Amino acid sequence: MKKLLLLYSLFCWAAVARAQYSRDASVDYVLQHMPKSAAQSTAGIAQYFNQQFTSPAQKLEAIYAWVTTNIKYASDSATIINWNANTQLKVTEALRRRKGVCENYTAIFHDIANQCGLLTAEVDGYTKQNGSIDRSGHSWLAVQLNNQWLLCDPTWDKDSYGQYRYFLVAPQQLIQSHMPFDFMWQLLQYPITHKDFINGNTGADKKKPAYHYADSIAAFLALDSLQQLQARQLRILQAGPANELVTLTAAATNMKIRIINEVKMESLYNEAVTDFNKGLHLFNSYLQDRNNGKLPPSRRQLLELIGRVEVHVMSAKNNIIELETMYNNFQYDPNVLKNRINSLEERIKKEQQAIGTTLAGK
Numbered sequence: 570m571k572k573l574l575l576l577y578s579l580f581c582w583a584a585v586a587r588a589q590y591s592r593d594a595s596v597d598y599v600l601q602h603m604p605k606s607a608a609q610s611t612a613g614i615a616q617y618f619n620q621q622f623t624s625p626a627q628k629l630e631a632i633y634a635w636v637t638t639n640i641k642y643a644s645d646s647a648t649i650i651n652w653n654a655n656t657q658l659k660v661t662e663a664l665r666r667r668k669g670v671c672e673n674y675t676a677i678f679h680d681i682a683n684q685c686g687l688l689t690a691e692v693d694g695y696t697k698q699n700g701s702i703d704r705s706g707h708s709w710l711a712v713q714l715n716n717q718w719l720l721c722d723p724t725w726d727k728d729s730y731g732q733y734r735y736f737l738v739a740p741q742q743l744i745q746s747h748m749p750f751d752f753m754w755q756l757l758q759y760p761i762t763h764k765d766f767i768n769g770n771t772g773a774d775k776k777k778p779a780y781h782y783a784d785s786i787a788a789f790l791a792l793d794s795l796q797q798l799q800a801r802q803l804r805i806l807q808a809g810p811a812n813e814l815v816t817l818t819a820a821a822t823n824m825k826i827r828i829i830n831e832v833k834m835e836s837l838y839n840e841a842v843t844d845f846n847k848g849l850h851l852f853n854s855y856l857q858d859r860n861n862g863k864l865p866p867s868r869r870q871l872l873e874l875i876g877r878v879e880v881h882v883m884s885a886k887n888n889i890i891e892l893e894t895m896y897n898n899f900q901y902d903p904n905v906l907k908n909r910i911n912s913l914e915e916r917i918k919k920e921q922q923a924i925g926t927t928l929a930g931k
Contacts, residue, residue, distance in 0.1 A: 596631050597731065600638070608639070611660060611677060615684035625714060628685045629721075633736050636678050636723045643668035671724040672708040678723055679710060688713040690786075692720075694749035695814050702767055706814055709747060711754055711786075712737070718756045718783065722747065744771050750818045751804050753785050763811025795829045798822060834895055838903065841888035845910055848881030852913065855920075871924045879917055886910050 599621045607617040614635060622628045640663060660676050663669035669677070675691045682689040690711045696703045709722040720743045722735035735743070740756035744766070752760040759773040760780055789800055802822045810816040855874055858864050864871060889907050 593627065593630055596627060596634050599631060600634055603635075608635075609664075611664065611680040612684060615681045618681070619685055625687055628687060629682065629712060629714060630736070632678055632681045632685065632687075633721060633723055633726070633733070634731065635681075636674055637726045637729055637733075639667060640664075640674055640677065640723075640727070641668050642670065642724065642727050644670060671722075674723040674727070675708045675710050678721070682712070688790075690754070690790075692747075692749050692751075692754040693818070694747060694751075694754075695812075696748065697746050697766065697769075700769075702812070704814065706818070707747065709735075709743075711756060718786065720747070720756065741771075741773075750808075750815060751801050752780075752808050753782055753789065753804055756782055758782070763808060763815060767811065795826065795833070798826045798829065802826060830895055834892055837888045837892045838906075841885040841892070841903075841906060841910075844881045844885035844888070845906065845913070848878045848885065849913060851878045851881065852917065868924055872921065875917060875921055875924070878913075882910060882914055882917065886914070 599618070603614075603617055607613040614632075618628050618631050622631060643666075656676055657680075659669075659673055660680050663673035663677060672691075672693070679689050679691050691708060692711050693706060693708045695705070696707045707724075709720060709724070711718055711720055713719075714737065718740070719737045720735075720740060721737060722743070725735045726733045744755055744757060744761065748763065748766040749755055755761065757773070758779050758781075759775060759777050760782075761771055761774070765771065765774075789797060792800060802819065805815070805819045805822060808815070810819065851874075855864075855878065864874075885906075889903050889910065892903050
């Protein structure tokens with residue numbers, strides 16, 4: 570596990586030529602007058618920028634400017650901060666230390682942007698520098714502005730003093746140096762392969778079927794976290810293992826999927842047990858009252874009492890059904906519980922039939 574994380578740690582610093590983007594003077598003014606209290610958290614930074622700007626473009630530039638100016642690159646952050654899978658911890662620790670590596674730059678940017686109402690996504694992959702493939706991973710961002718997806722790399726613009734080379738870059742430009750593991754985040758109508766990237770063939774191959782990445786992203790963002798990981802894993806596998814880093818990423822993604830699945834499976838099983846026990850308790854109480862002659866005489870009231878039992882039993886049954894669709898092997902064997910649920914369900918049906926027979930017409 571540690572070996573995998575070590576190989577996957579994102580040590581990222583480089584620069585390649587691109588036309589510069591000069592920072593807006595109004596953004597400089599706002600940054601210079603930011604209260605120290607606002608800069609202690611991403612929520613404070615976002616609130617300050619929301620108060621100062623209404624334009625999404627200015628907010629994006631202000632966030633980019635703050636991150637590239639205030640977070641210093643420090644490779645020790647890869648071991649001090651990034652061993653933990655908790656994304657929020659990566660943000661808070663890097664913000665506290667004012668140090669980080671590329672995934673901290675992107676995580677902080679992403680967190681502030683989301684709180685400013687902006688749509689961004691963290692992208693991971695690898696890069697080409699000076700004509701050679703970097704063997705370490707890298708992280709950057711996709712941002713949506715005016716319904717258009719563009720790319721940013723705050724790490725490669727660190728200490729740029731407002732002369733940005735990697736802010737709101739067109740996908741056709743950034744693909745020359747940045748290759749995502751997930752081809753969707755190339756943001757290209759004709760995505761290239763890992764082999765193309767390694768060989769420097771980054772031009773569009775219009776013989777291929779066109780890929781509608783904007784629609785794919787919209788569908789992707791509508792998924793829950795597990796479904797997103799599964800969709801990402803599928804695209805990574807479709808692209809094929811071009812190098813060790815891609816293979817490790819596919820393995821790490823699969824591991825995340827399994828962990829989430831295991832947690833979900835445990836939750837489903839525990840919820841099924843809880844619902845079954847509640848249903849069984851209610852049914853036993855019903856039988857006890859029946860034997861003691863304490864049940865109401867109305868058939869409608871009796872069926873309502875049985876119906877309360879049935880609600881819990883059906884909930885337990887549905888959780889078991891969902892559990893069975895996830896894996897063939899379980900940490901907890903659901904068959905014993907499933908049989909008990911089915912047995913209780915049969916007893917409920919018999920009692921409902923008895924109520925209909927003995928109290929007909931009431």
